[in-house]
Amino acid sequence: MKMNLPNQLTIIRILLIPFFVFFFYAKQIPYNGYIALGIYIVACLTDLADGKIARRYNLVTTFGKFMDPLADKILVITALILFTESGRLSAVALIIIVAREFIVSGFRLVASDKGVVIAAGMWGKVKTTVQMIMAIALLLHWDYPWFAVTEQVLVWASVALTLISLADYIWNNRGVLKE
Numbered sequence: 326m327k328m329n330l331p332n333q334l335t336i337i338r339i340l341l342i343p344f345f346v347f348f349f350y351a352k353q354i355p356y357n358g359y360i361a362l363g364i365y366i367v368a369c370l371t372d373l374a375d376g377k378i379a380r381r382y383n384l385v386t387t388f389g390k391f392m393d394p395l396a397d398k399i400l401v402i403t404a405l406i407l408f409t410e411s412g413r414l415s416a417v418a419l420i421i422i423v424a425r426e427f428i429v430s431g432f433r434l435v436a437s438d439k440g441v442v443i444a445a446g447m448w449g450k451v452k453t454t455v456q457m458i459m460a461i462a463l464l465l466h467w468d469y470p471w472f473a474v475t476e477q478v479l480v481w482a483s484v485a486l487t488l489i490s491l492a493d494y495i496w497n498n499r500g501v502l503k504e
Contacts, residue, residue, distance in 0.1 A: 331379035332389050334371040338396045341368040342403055349407050349464075362464040368400050369457045390442045391433070397453050398426045404460040413463045413476070418484050422456070425491045432494065436501045443498055448490035456483045 328336070341364055348354065348361035375393060379385045402423055408414035429449075436443050445453075459479035466476070 328388075329379075329384045329386065331375035331384050332386060332392065334375035334378070335389060335392050335396045338368045338371040338375075338400060341371075342400055345400075346403060346407065358464065358466075362461065365400075365404065365460060365464060369461075372397055372400075372453070372457075387442055390444050391437075394429075394433075394445050394449070398430070401453065401456050401460065402426060404463075405456075408460070408463045413466060414480060418480050421484050422487050425487045428491060429494055432498055432501060436498065439501065441501060443501070446490070446493060446497060448486070448493040452483070452486040452490040455479065455486050459483045 345361055345364045345368065348357045348364060351357040351360075354360070372393070375389070379389055405414055405419050405422060409416055409419045433443055459476070459482070462472070462476050462479050465472075
């Protein structure tokens with residue numbers, strides 16, 4: 326089976342995650358944090374590119390509808406776990422964000438059993454974008470008071486958007502749970 330470009334970009338995003346983790350922890354490598362940041366940004370750009378290409382050239386597939394949001398979740402949750410472990414992110418924020426992802430994945434599983442594929446909604450896309458920007462700020466983690474405030478604003482904006490997108494997702498897909 327030949328995979329189209331958007332789906333290849335999704336797979337590349339998943340394959341970049343172990344390299345991101347490696348460089349996040351590789352303190353003995355000069356500029357490891359910036360290398361991890363670069364890998365993370367490239368992974369985020371593959372998310373932007375795959376969606377635009379898929380829609381522009383009508384290359385939307387069931388695989389893409391399923392794997393693109395899953396790749397986003399794996400990337401973002403990996404980063405959030407690293408940030409929580411390193412003390413840059415509150416465990417409460419991590420739990421809220423991860424719980425939302427499990428709930429949405431559960432909805433998608435139920436929908437899939439009924440032959441329904443649920444694409445990402447607008448609030449989910451905004452949430453993902455803000456989470457990715459938050460992760461970039463937490464990767465930079467500059468030692469300036471104004472930047473610490475910026476990081477926290479982005480963290481709590483991500484949490485708020487996580488809750489808003491969850492409510493929107495449940496409301497828009499409530500029919501999936503009806504027998």
